[in-house]
Each structure stands twice: as C-alpha cells, then as structure tokens.
Amino acid sequence: MEFLHTLPNNLIVYVVVAHLLFGIGLHGMMFRRTLIGILISLELLIQGVGINVMAFGTFLHVDPLAARVMTLFLLGIGAAEAALFLGIAVAVFRNNQTISINKLTGLKG
Amino acid sequence: MIITQISILRTLLMILGITLVVGINAVFVVWLERKVAGHMQFRLGPTEVGPAGLLQTVADGLKLVSKQIIFPSSADTPIFILAPIICLIPVFVALVPVPFSETLQAHELDIGLLLVIALGLLNTLGILLAGWGCDNKYALLGASRAVAQILAYKIPLLLCILPVILLAGTFSLREIVVAQQESMWFALYQPVAFFMYLIAITMETNRSPFDFAEAESELVAGFHTEYSGMMFSLFFLAEYTYMFLASAIASILFLGGWLGPVLPGPVWMLLKIYFFLFLMMWFRWTFPRVRVDQMLAFGWKILLPISLLNFLLTAGVMAAL
Amino acid sequence: MSFERFALDIYALTFASLLVQIVVGAVMAVMLKKLVHCFLGLVITMVGVAGLYYFLGSPLLAVMQIMIYVGAVCVAIAFGLSLTHKAGEEGLQAPGPRGIVPPFITLAMLGSVLLGLSRREWVGYPQKIDESPIGMMLLGEYLLPFEVISILLTVAVIGAISVALIKRRR
Known part of the structure; x- marks a missing residue:
C-alpha cells in the first residue's frame, strides 16, 4: 500500500506505461489485417508517445508548460492523421469493397 | 501531490446530491412534459396517480422496471449493454462543476465549462454504439442521422459559448456568474449568441422539431428501437438529464445563474432551468419536424457563419475597448 | 484510520x-x-x-x-x-515467429531510456500549476507551430474529404 502511494510521483511508472502502450500498439500494427484495426493500433502508439512527453516534461524539465504545449500539438496532429486515415479507408472500401490488407495487393510484385 | 486534502464526507455528499438532482429532475420533467403536452393539446394530461398526477412518473418507472429486457439474438451484447451507460455517465459527471448558488456547487473547477463541453461530446459515442449494437438497419440509420445532426450543431454551440467566455474571462462556471453580478446579464450583451445557443441545444438533445433520433413516425424508434424496459428508460434518463444540464449552462452563461432580487439563489437557478425546459417542451408540441437535409443545411450554411461572425465581432469590440 | x-x-x-x-x-x-x-x-x-x-x-x-x-x-x-x-472479415493474424519483434523493440527502447534516465536528476514532480500562460505561449513563443498546425488541420480535413470522394476511374 505504501508502494502504491509513491507511484504517482515516480517517473519510471509513466515511462513503463508509455512504452507498454507503444509496444502493444506496435504489435497491433504488425498483426492486424484491416485498415481500421491498424488505425486503432496507431492511435495507441500516439497515446504512448503523449504520456512519455508529458512525463518527461513534468519530471525532468524546469518549465512544465512547454510539455503541455507540446502534448497539445501532439493531440492535434493525432486527430488530423486519424481523419486522413479514415478518409483513405472509406475511399478504399468504396472502390475495392474490402479493407482487409490481405486482399488489397494491387501494388504487390 | 495534486490534492492535499479531500474531505470524504464532502465527496459522498456531492455524489448523493447529484444523484438526487438527476433522479428528482427526471421524475418532475416527465410529469411536466406530459402536462404541458396535454394542455397544449387541449386536454388534461395525467391526473390520477398522486396529487395532480405528480407520481405518474413513479408509476411509469415501476412499469418499465417490470418489463422484460429483450436481447436480440444477433446483437452485440457487450456493446448493447454499454451504450446506455456511455450515454448516461458523462452527463452525471458534467453536473459536478455546475453551481446552483454561491456555495452550492459539487466541486469548483477552473475549467468547469470545458469539462461540460468535453463530456457533452461523449453523447454521440453512446448513440453510435447504441445504433451499432442492435444489428438493425433502422437503428444504425437513426443513430447515424442523430450523430450527423449533433455534430453539425456542435460547432455553432461552441462558437456561441466562446463570446461569453471572452466577456467573463474565465472558464469557471462560478466566476462567469460572478462576472454577471457586476455587469448586466450576458443575454443582453450577446442576444444573437443566446438565440443561437437555444437552437443549438434543442438540436443537441434531439428534441423536436429536430428529433430525428426518435422520429416516431419515420424510423420506428431510431437508435433505441431494440431497447426495452429499464435500458430504454436509461436512454430517457440520459436525455432528460442532458436537457437539464444544457438548460443549467444556458442560465449560467446567459441569464446570470443564481442572481435575482428577492428569492434565494437556488430557487432562481431552478426557475431559470425549468423555464428553458418548458421552452424546449413548448417547441416540441408546437413545431412540426424539420427535414434532415434542411436542418443540416441550416446548421452548416447559416448558423455556423453567423456564430463565427458574432464571435469575431465580440473579439473585435472587446479588443477595441 | x-x-x-x-x-x-x-x-x-x-x-x-x-x-x-x-x-x-x-x-x-x-x-x-x-x-x-x-x-x-x-x-x-x-x-x-x-x-x-x-x-x-x-x-x-x-x-x-x-x-x-x-x-x-x-x-x-x-x-x-x-x-x-x-461481415466475416478476419481481422487478426496469428503472430508466428515474427511476434518476437515488438517486445524486443519495446524492451530495447525501455532499456535505453531507463539507462539514460538513471544519470539525470528528477527536477520536478507532478503539481497543479496555473495553466493560463499556455494561451499566451501559443500566441507568442509557439506562434509558428500554432499556425503550422492550423494549416495542417485544414489541409488534413480538405484532403480527407477529397480522398473520400475519389471514384474508380472506369
């Protein structure tokens, strides 16, 4: 219980969680076979990066406001990228009737 | 540490208070709706159960609880069960920063208004999941229409709130009312924003003349077609609580919250909130339903430019002064 | 207690x-x-x-x-x-021998980060600070990234709409 009390002030916890999210997102990106599945894993990657940036800025930097600004920009960029990805996925589905990347092999070979 | 001391008793009281507010509001508003509907249609409405029919909602609630909850066999059960919960919980939490008088507030937040806006956005997620989980074309269609409608009016809603934030200089709901104590109520400074805010919240809460989500004569029952019994009532609880929240924000932002001459603060606040609720019910039983594309065109082509212009004008005037 | x-x-x-x-x-x-x-x-x-x-x-x-x-x-x-x-599109592939790559990469990254962190002192700790200077920073010190991200968001929205409207050329 005492150990749990020290957790929110411990940088290592945030770093480990961020890397865990990054690893799980990476696993998802490698092994999911639909475009939307890949998008979901990509968003997980970005969440991990956000936690990392915020944690470093809070613990290691004298000016924590800069970390908040950077994380806000990260949020905005993640949203823009998700919107573009979805536009592409919808267009691909409309033209090929599938979003499974096993079947979208027009550029292969 | 972020917090140095939490008063456990205060937190418990806060949870109890919000639950009571939501529950009593639901009971009262359902009765009020049926009475208003009745009198506008030149009939009486509920009169049997309790004095003047006040306990009608309790009777309805008991009836709904005793109904069997039917799960469609091809429905996605986790999503089916989660959707009403996702519709309901954010509205509960959004009632936390709302002040009912100078001291009657669950918890003071510097970014109270921002939290209310953020949690209001989660309503769309609940509706989409509800439409998806039913495995029913009508439900999905109703849900997509409802979400398109809500998203189309979200931006004018935010652009109507922004001039008030400029005038008050803060996101904290309590400070906004305090700012109106010195100067006049913001409705007099921002009549256009007030009017557009009323239109936007009628849209946001899926009320007539914009109730495409329910659309009783068009889509069976929209996104809650397959829900029966208590889960159906959860959606309605969420909707009425969201109406209460939107009216509370309207009275705080534009009509000065708990400010008023003779009566105590909370009484004024409740009067203003129920004035807005009565207004929404008045709209429902007076106007026919608008067509979907007309409504979307109105939102994107008329409401959005006007609210943007209003915001720019306010910012310009405030910078000049 | x-x-x-x-x-x-x-x-x-x-x-x-x-x-x-x-x-x-x-x-x-x-x-x-x-x-x-x-x-x-x-x-x-x-x-x-x-x-x-x-x-x-x-x-x-x-x-x-x-x-x-x-x-x-x-x-x-x-x-x-x-x-x-x-309906019925299989969304998941069994990892197989390539499944070792994500944990390996993650552990390598984590190890190097922790190694680098062990040499630095923790300057601050999580505390609630006044965040109102963020607005002034966005329009002052960080004006260029702010404008760039607004252009980025506009381009992304326009791009998403125009991509979603692509029809197959017959």
Whole structure:
C-alpha cells in the first residue's frame, strides 16, 4: 500500500506505461489485417508517445508548460492523421469493397 | 501531490446530491412534459396517480422496471449493454462543476465549462454504439442521422459559448456568474449568441422539431428501437438529464445563474432551468419536424457563419475597448 | 484510520486502477477479433490516459484529451467502422515467429531510456500549476507551430474529404 502511494510521483511508472502502450500498439500494427484495426493500433502508439512527453516534461524539465504545449500539438496532429486515415479507408472500401490488407495487393510484385 | 486534502464526507455528499438532482429532475420533467403536452393539446394530461398526477412518473418507472429486457439474438451484447451507460455517465459527471448558488456547487473547477463541453461530446459515442449494437438497419440509420445532426450543431454551440467566455474571462462556471453580478446579464450583451445557443441545444438533445433520433413516425424508434424496459428508460434518463444540464449552462452563461432580487439563489437557478425546459417542451408540441437535409443545411450554411461572425465581432469590440 | 490516510489510499488506488485500465484497454484493442470490441478498448485506454494526464498535474490536458480524442477522433473512427463494415472479415493474424519483434523493440527502447534516465536528476514532480500562460505561449513563443498546425488541420480535413470522394476511374 505504501508502494502504491509513491507511484504517482515516480517517473519510471509513466515511462513503463508509455512504452507498454507503444509496444502493444506496435504489435497491433504488425498483426492486424484491416485498415481500421491498424488505425486503432496507431492511435495507441500516439497515446504512448503523449504520456512519455508529458512525463518527461513534468519530471525532468524546469518549465512544465512547454510539455503541455507540446502534448497539445501532439493531440492535434493525432486527430488530423486519424481523419486522413479514415478518409483513405472509406475511399478504399468504396472502390475495392474490402479493407482487409490481405486482399488489397494491387501494388504487390 | 495534486490534492492535499479531500474531505470524504464532502465527496459522498456531492455524489448523493447529484444523484438526487438527476433522479428528482427526471421524475418532475416527465410529469411536466406530459402536462404541458396535454394542455397544449387541449386536454388534461395525467391526473390520477398522486396529487395532480405528480407520481405518474413513479408509476411509469415501476412499469418499465417490470418489463422484460429483450436481447436480440444477433446483437452485440457487450456493446448493447454499454451504450446506455456511455450515454448516461458523462452527463452525471458534467453536473459536478455546475453551481446552483454561491456555495452550492459539487466541486469548483477552473475549467468547469470545458469539462461540460468535453463530456457533452461523449453523447454521440453512446448513440453510435447504441445504433451499432442492435444489428438493425433502422437503428444504425437513426443513430447515424442523430450523430450527423449533433455534430453539425456542435460547432455553432461552441462558437456561441466562446463570446461569453471572452466577456467573463474565465472558464469557471462560478466566476462567469460572478462576472454577471457586476455587469448586466450576458443575454443582453450577446442576444444573437443566446438565440443561437437555444437552437443549438434543442438540436443537441434531439428534441423536436429536430428529433430525428426518435422520429416516431419515420424510423420506428431510431437508435433505441431494440431497447426495452429499464435500458430504454436509461436512454430517457440520459436525455432528460442532458436537457437539464444544457438548460443549467444556458442560465449560467446567459441569464446570470443564481442572481435575482428577492428569492434565494437556488430557487432562481431552478426557475431559470425549468423555464428553458418548458421552452424546449413548448417547441416540441408546437413545431412540426424539420427535414434532415434542411436542418443540416441550416446548421452548416447559416448558423455556423453567423456564430463565427458574432464571435469575431465580440473579439473585435472587446479588443477595441 | 484517519480521514486523510483513507483519502491517500483512495488516491493511490485510483491511480493504480487507471494503470490497469490503460493496459486492459490496450490489450483489448489489439487482441480481440471483432473490430467494435477493439474500438471499445481504444476508448477505455484513451479515458485512462486522460486520467493519467490529470495525475501528471494537468487537468487542462485531461479535458482536452477527452474532448479531442474520445469526443472527436473516436466518434470518427466509429463512423469509419460503420461505413467500412464487411461481415466475416478476419481481422487478426496469428503472430508466428515474427511476434518476437515488438517486445524486443519495446524492451530495447525501455532499456535505453531507463539507462539514460538513471544519470539525470528528477527536477520536478507532478503539481497543479496555473495553466493560463499556455494561451499566451501559443500566441507568442509557439506562434509558428500554432499556425503550422492550423494549416495542417485544414489541409488534413480538405484532403480527407477529397480522398473520400475519389471514384474508380472506369
């Protein structure tokens, strides 16, 4: 219980969680076979990066406001990228009737 | 540490208070709706159960609880069960920063208004999941229409709130009312924003003349077609609580919250909130339903430019002064 | 047991449950078969990350995370899901021998980061600071990134709309 009390002030916890999210997102990106599945894993990657940036800025930097600004920009960029990805996925589905990347092999070979 | 001391008793009281507010509001508003509907249609409405029919909602609630909850066999059960919960919980939490008088507030937040806006956005997620989980074309269609409608009016809603934030200089709901104590109520400074805010919240809460989500004569029952019994009532609880929240924000932002001459603060606040609720019910039983594309065109082509212009004008005037 | 002690316990337990929520949501998001369940896992993770931002001393970022990610990006993904839904498409591939790559990369990154961190002192700790200078910073010191991201968002929205309107050339 005492150990749990020290957790929110411990940088290592945030770093480990961020890397865990990054690893799980990476696993998802490698092994999911639909475009939307890949998008979901990509968003997980970005969440991990956000936690990392915020944690470093809070613990290691004298000016924590800069970390908040950077994380806000990260949020905005993640949203823009998700919107573009979805536009592409919808267009691909409309033209090929599938979003499974096993079947979208027009550029292969 | 972020917090140095939490008063456990205060937190418990806060949870109890919000639950009571939501529950009593639901009971009262359902009765009020049926009475208003009745009198506008030149009939009486509920009169049997309790004095003047006040306990009608309790009777309805008991009836709904005793109904069997039917799960469609091809429905996605986790999503089916989660959707009403996702519709309901954010509205509960959004009632936390709302002040009912100078001291009657669950918890003071510097970014109270921002939290209310953020949690209001989660309503769309609940509706989409509800439409998806039913495995029913009508439900999905109703849900997509409802979400398109809500998203189309979200931006004018935010652009109507922004001039008030400029005038008050803060996101904290309590400070906004305090700012109106010195100067006049913001409705007099921002009549256009007030009017557009009323239109936007009628849209946001899926009320007539914009109730495409329910659309009783068009889509069976929209996104809650397959829900029966208590889960159906959860959606309605969420909707009425969201109406209460939107009216509370309207009275705080534009009509000065708990400010008023003779009566105590909370009484004024409740009067203003129920004035807005009565207004929404008045709209429902007076106007026919608008067509979907007309409504979307109105939102994107008329409401959005006007609210943007209003915001720019306010910012310009405030910078000049 | 005093009230303050109980409050600290609740605080610590909330933090621990947030960590559990994040990990459970992430595992749901990559391991489940049906895409809607993965989407739910993503929502759970994002709400957990919002809580983590609150514990790092930034209620503003927590609310922004809920507003931008859960309120907008997740709704957009849900719309995309319903528009590209095809019954019976297998969404998951068994990892196989290549499954060792993500844990390996993650552990390598984590090891190097922890090694680098062991040489630095922790200057600060999570505390709630006044975040109103962020607005002035966005329009003063960070004006260029601010304008660039607004252009980026405009281009992304216009690009998404124009891409979604592409029809197959016959």
